[in-house]
Amino acid sequence: MSSTANLIDDYGRKVEYLRLSVTDRCNFRCIYCMSENMTFLSRKENLSAEELYDISKVFVGLGITKIRLTGGEPLVRPGILDLISSLSDLQGLDELTLTTNGALLKKFAKPLKDAGISRINISLDTLQRPRFRELSRTGELDQVLDGIEAVQRANFKNTKINAVILAGYNDDEICDLADFAIRRDLNISYIEEMPLGSITSHKRNHTELSSKVIRKKLETRYKLSDTNYQTGGPSRYVSLKNSKTKIGFISPISENFCSGCNRVRLTSDGQLLSCLGNTASIDLKTIIRKYPRNPDVLTRVLRTAVKNKPEKHHFNLNRTDILRFMNATGG
Secondary structure, three states: OOOOOOEEOOOOOEEOEEEEEOOOOOOOOOOOOOOOOOOOOOOOOOOOHHHHHHHHHHHHHOOOOEEEEEOOOHHHOOOHHHHHHHHHOOOOOOEEEEEEOOOOHHHHHHHHHHHOOOEEEEEOOOOOHHHHHHHHOOOOHHHHHHHHHHHHHOOOOOOEEEEEOOOOOOHHHHHHHHHHHHHOOOEEEEEOOOOEOOOOOOOHHHHOOOHHHHHHHHOOOOOEEEOOOOOOOOOEEEEEOOOOOEEEEEOOOOOOOHHHOOEEEEOOOOEEEOOOOOOOOEEHHHHHHHOOOOHHHHHHHHHHHHHOOOOOOOOOOOOOOEOOOHHHHOO
16 A cells, blocks of 8 residues: 555644554553443454454554554453564554553563563552552552563663642642652653543542643742653653653643644544544444455545544533543543
């Protein structure tokens, strides 16, 4: 397929980045991500490894240069290393990355590097053990800390911490999390909570904390300078004097970043989401199972889906318009 066969929407945005969810299952139950008692998809409802690969291959043929594997927790997916190895061989794919909660990285860090993962993002919302348990419901902080050490031993570059900040829960640790990243030459992004899925643990309009407020708290300890640094995602980065660490802000609520969106998402059950904050989706699972060896059909569908990508999302913390949880969306 021609390398000029790019995916461009009606607003002139070139889509080059696929976030590929390989499972909706997770070994954590984070309060901002899902309910405490979850019902997960069956194996039949999820795309097979072969289907994930075949769809990815068509995407790469259409100009996707970066794939990020997500979940749920991608490392609980059986056969994940084999899938990574096959995806990493796709001609035209420049970067294959992974987002994880970190709990299984002590075991998987080196095998992930060997299989072809080039960069890893690790969720870490608190450095306090009891609070970690409260936020994750089932997780253990030390597992994640061990995983971060394993990633560094495996010599991954530009490893990043992702921290969702909730007022009244962990906003007192904003600078502590930055210190943690700085001491280890890690990057860190602070994320505003998104109203995805109906939860009962807290009211999102009560825990809202904007990137502007987070930055002001950081500026009480650090001198921050704006940068043009990019990794292909939505983070807007600042730098610190005498540090390799870049600090990012992901601001879906306070600073809509849709004008530069270059991403689409594929859920583990094959729903193509051209916008995180919209309910519309395209059922690629039905298409690929009906036409299993016909990439031309999938190509036409992908072109149309991206062409019709919404201009922007409309989040409202006072109500939940999108009922799918983040683990189903692909974190």
